[in-house]
Amino acid sequence: MSGNRRKRVDKLEQKLADLIRQEALVNCICLKHLLVWTREKLESEMNKTCPVHGFRRLGTLVRIVSTAGKDAEKIDEGYLGLEELVQEYYRRLAQAKEAEDEQEYD
Numbered sequence: 326m327s328g329n330r331r332k333r334v335d336k337l338e339q340k341l342a343d344l345i346r347q348e349a350l351v352n353c354i355c356l357k358h359l360l361v362w363t364r365e366k367l368e369s370e371m372n373k374t375c376p377v378h379g380f381r382r383l384g385t386l387v388r389i390v391s392t393a394g395k396d397a398e399k400i401d402e403g404y405l406g407l408e409e410l411v412q413e414y415y416r417r418l419a420q421a422k423e424a425e426d427e428q429e430y431d
Contacts, residue, residue, distance in 0.1 A: 349377050354375050356370075356383050357385065359385070362388070362390075364407045364410050367411065371383070371410070371417070379421070380418070383414065
């Protein structure tokens with residue numbers, strides 16, 4: 326009889342943990358895709374913190390390059406430095422994943 330109660334308690338604890346996890350995810354502001362066309366746009370999105378995960382995941386970064394009128398070779402000034410910032414985001418993402426892995430195994 327005691328074993329049956331333990332199973333029921335375990336099942337209830339799991340349901341409670343699942344409900345808490347689902348409720349927390351409602352506040353998640355991570356993204357699946359992000360369109361970026363300027364360094365400032367990406368920087369502002371990178372500086373937001375997800376209330377659930379801490380580090381905010383931006384998903385797939387889609388870079389949009391606009392050309393300036395007559396001079397099709399001239400890249401919009403806002404795009405300059407964007408690639409470096411994208412690399413910085415991926416470095417931060419790798420660090421966040423590494424920290425999560427460390428917490429999981431502690």
